[in-house]
Amino acid sequence: MTDAAPRARRSDATRAAILRAARERFAADGYDRATIRAIAADANIDPSMVMRYYGNKEGLFAAAAEFDLRLPELAGVPTGRLGEVLVRHFLDRWEGDETLAALLRAASTNPGAAERMRAIFADQLGAAVARFGTDPATTARRAGLVASQILGLAFTRYIVGLPPMVDAEPAELVAWVAPTLQRYLTGPVPGTP
Amino acid sequence: MTDAAPRARRSDATRAAILRAARERFAADGYDRATIRAIAADANIDPSMVMRYYGNKEGLFAAAAEFDLRLPELAGVPTGRLGEVLVRHFLDRWEGDETLAALLRAASTNPGAAERMRAIFADQLGAAVARFGTDPATTARRAGLVASQILGLAFTRYIVGLPPMVDAEPAELVAWVAPTLQRYLTGPVPGTP
DNA sequence: GTCTATAATTCGATAGAC
DNA sequence: GTCTATCGAATTATAGAC
Numbered sequence: 001m002t003d004a005a006p007r008a009r010r011s012d013a014t015r016a017a018i019l020r021a022a023r024e025r026f027a028a029d030g031y032d033r034a035t036i037r038a039i040a041a042d043a044n045i046d047p048s049m050v051m052r053y054y055g056n057k058e059g060l061f062a063a064a065a066e067f068d069l070r071l072p073e074l075a076g077v078p079t080g081r082l083g084e085v086l087v088r089h090f091l092d093r094w095e096g097d098e099t100l101a102a103l104l105r106a107a108s109t110n111p112g113a114a115e116r117m118r119a120i121f122a123d124q125l126g127a128a129v130a131r132f133g134t135d136p137a138t139t140a141r142r143a144g145l146v147a148s149q150i151l152g153l154a155f156t157r158y159i160v161g162l163p164p165m166v167d168a169e170p171a172e173l174v175a176w177v178a179p180t181l182q183r184y185l186t187g188p189v190p191g192t193p
Numbered sequence: 194m195t196d197a198a199p200r201a202r203r204s205d206a207t208r209a210a211i212l213r214a215a216r217e218r219f220a221a222d223g224y225d226r227a228t229i230r231a232i233a234a235d236a237n238i239d240p241s242m243v244m245r246y247y248g249n250k251e252g253l254f255a256a257a258a259e260f261d262l263r264l265p266e267l268a269g270v271p272t273g274r275l276g277e278v279l280v281r282h283f284l285d286r287w288e289g290d291e292t293l294a295a296l297l298r299a300a301s302t303n304p305g306a307a308e309r310m311r312a313i314f315a316d317q318l319g320a321a322v323a324r325f326g327t328d329p330a331t332t333a334r335r336a337g338l339v340a341s342q343i344l345g346l347a348f349t350r351y352i353v354g355l356p357p358m359v360d361a362e363p364a365e366l367v368a369w370v371a372p373t374l375q376r377y378l379t380g381p382v383p384g385t386p
Numbered sequence: 387g388t389c390t391a392t393a394a395t396t397c398g399a400t401a402g403a404c
Numbered sequence: 405g406t407c408t409a410t411c412g413a414a415t416t417a418t419a420g421a422c
Contacts, residue, residue, distance in 0.1 A: 011405070030302035032225035035397065046407050051399065107353055108301035109223035114353050121355060144349065144357030145369055151353075152345015156337065160300055160307050160344075162314060164337030175383030176338055180373045190368030204387075228415065239389055244417065 015053055017043040022064040026102035031061060031110040058112055065106070065116050067099045069124045074132040082132070083182030087174045090150050094158060101158055104151070121147045129185065138189055145184040153177060208246055210236040215257040219295035224254060224303040251305055258299070258309050260292045262317045267325040275325070276375030280367045283343050287351060294351055297344070314340045322378065331382055338377040346370060 021042035025034035036057060040047040054060040070093065077085050094100050103120070106113035121143070129143040130136065153173065156162040165173075214235035218227035229250060233240040247253040263286065270278050287293050296313070299306035314336070322336040323329065346366065349355040358366075 014405090030223075030225070032223070033302055036399090037397075047398090048400085048407070049405085052405085057398070105301045108298045109226055117353050118355055121353075122357075140357040141361065141365075141369075144355050144361075147355055148345040148349040148358060148370075149342055149373070150345070151348050152341040152343070155344050155348055156341045160310050162311055162337050162340055164315075164333040165341060168334065168337075172334075172383070176334075176377070177341075179376065180342070183372065184369070190365070207387095229417090230415080240416090241389070241418090242387085245387085250416070 011053070014043075014045060014049065018045065018050055018053060018060070019064050022060055023099050023102050026061060026064060026106055027098040029105075030108070031106040031113060036060070061106065061110070061113065062116070065099060065103050065113065067103065067120055069093065069120065071124060071128040074128050077132070079186060080182070082185050083178035083180065084174060086146065086181050087177045090153075091170050091173065094154055100154070104154060104159060134185070142184050146181050149177060149180050149184070204246070207236075207238060207242065211238065211243055211246060211253070212257050215253055216292050216295050219254060219257060219299055220291040222298075223301070224299040224306060229253070254299065254303070254306065255309070258292060258296050258306065260296065260313055262286065262313065264317060264321040267321050270325070272379060273375070275378050276371035276373065277367060279339065279374050280370045284363050284366065287347055293347070297347055297352060327378070335377050339374050342370060342373050342377070
């Protein structure tokens with residue numbers, strides 16, 4: 001995608017406002033309940049503009065759900081602190097960008113969102129785990145297990161709102177969960193003596 | 194609930210068929226996309242019957258999402274095998290009853306479903322954890338952490354369909370995840386020497 | 387108890403004026 | 405580029421005949 005003329009168009013501000021409103025609505029209501037009309041109202045523009053810029057609702061979601069986990073370079077992290085670094089990073093990322101919540105909510109009912117979620121966690125997390133040098137044969141499995149605990153943490157804390165998970169201080173969660181990720185990443189494969 | 198005349202009504206079969214179809218649809222499509230019309234069609238009855246029996250869509254979901262985790266009595270389990278017993282039980286429960294998947298999908302977008310999920314995991318799992326004798330001050334937190342890993346496992350395996358989690362044999366998942374639950378249940382509180 | 391008919395909304399998407 | 409007007413489809417829910 002080489003934009004020949006990356007000169008800022010006047011419509012860029014509108015596009016950005018739409019995406020911001022879309023992320024908010026998708027995060028709060030999920031894919032089905034988030035309506036183009038409501039998103040347009042939030043962005044103070046006409047609903048037809050959304051269609052013009054993004055084609056249809058799926059196109060809008062695809063644009064709004066673009067996401068980079070911004071995983072730190074795990075190769076530079078002391079091996080014993082991988083779990084701690086990862087939990088802390090994910091907690092920050094969840095609370096700082098609602099795109100992840102939008103993806104999580106939408107993935108429950110929308111196949112496209114689920115596919116996006118698979119891609120993000122398989123590609124980005126998988127690559128990060130691979131890069132610090134585990135046995136290639138177990139990399140995918142380890143990354144999947146890490147994803148299961150991370151997404152479960154997010155689901156119970158931000159989506160379902162399970163009281164003990166909502167009330168917990170981030171530091172407490174890090175302390176409890178870090179050893180789990182640490183073992184999934186660097187622990188022995190169960191059944192292998 | 195003392196039914197004075199628990200004599201079987203002729204409509205009971207219809208009610209049961211509706212609930213069965215509702216659980217299937219809610220599990221497959223989530224709350225919003227699962228329509229009363231489709232549920233009625235699956236159950237081979239008229240959509241208006243659903244309304245007659247359950248009032249409205251929320252009432253139908255509330256009836257269909259009634260759920261018992263059927264947790265085993267943890268007090269009778271060897272302390273060291275608590276994690277293993279729990280993961281195995283939950284995996285069986287997920288695959289044997291789609292009500293849990295319906296709840297998980299619906300909880301992402303429907304507040305009533307999220308409340309139901311909170312109740313199930315706080316009450317049933319919380320009670321089970323309390324009954325085998327942890328420090329009452331940490332019981333809720335331990336139960337919440339267990340829920341986070343269990344729900345994350347279910348979310349990645351049954352909802353998002355993350356390949357490494359879908360491909361894994363149940364026994365492998367048990368072996369990997371059991372130590373996590375074991376530590377959440379019986380491990381020391383982090384930061385407490 | 388069961389079904390027909392339909393009310394009342396709401397949504398995604400399109401056509402076209404300006 | 406932006407907005408008005410509207411179409412066509414789908415949904416929950418109700419009223420009432422049989």
